[in-house]
Amino acid sequence: MMAAKSPNGPPPWISGALLVDAGLPNFYTDRETAKYVAANEAQISALKGRPATKETRQLLATADEFGPTRHAYHGISWPRNVPATVIASSKTPFDTPQDAQLWRDAQAQFAKAAANRNLVIAKGSSHDIPADRPDVVIKAVDAMVKAHGH
Structure with a gap:
């Protein structure tokens, strides 16, 4: 039997997504690319x-x-019915302050685009958040499952 898709939420087999210092669509403008x-x-x-x-x-x-x-x-969008937590590093993967700010802005804009998204900053972390701050990742997974788990 196939599970029905809920019109108000993600498919039943998905609690949500955890995006770890992800390159998000809104970052890759024509200029940045x-x-x-x-x-x-x-x-x-x-x-x-x-x-x-x-x-x-x-x-x-x-x-x-x-x-x-x-x-x-850059032309695609995240499904609004799929909850997402964006975990951003405090030290972005970029060398210039301008590029680092564009990365931070993209993370924040993505998180603000829907009520079921949030932004977590992994303080003291490089781009390799799972190695630098596994506690932040574990806490975010736990929070996602508690809030949206099935």
């Missing part, structure tokens, strides 16, 4: 000059699709 594509051009050129290996082929394929994938990703 173009900036990262351009920033990687030298590395891609260097890879093209190296002997073809499984690793270089994979990296080149990923690089070729980076821009188009991010453009498409």
Whole structure:
């Protein structure tokens, strides 16, 4: 027997989602995507000059699709009926203050876009939140299950 989808909530097999310092659709504007594509051009050129290996082929394929994938990703939206907790690192994965702020803004905007979303900052954490602050991840999972579990 197949479980029916609830019009007011996520499918019955999903309690919600935990997005850990995730690259969210609203971050990948045309400007940001173009900036990262351009920033990687030298590395891609260097890879093209190296002997073809499984690793270089994979990296080149990923690089070729980076821009188009991010453009498409920017155009999608998260289902409003799926609860989400965004856990953001206090130290973003970016070196410049401008990029770090854009990342933080995207996390906050995503969390504010629906009443069933929230933002948690993992204080003292790098981009590798599960390694740096597993307690924050565990607490968020527990809270999600308690609030929306089935």
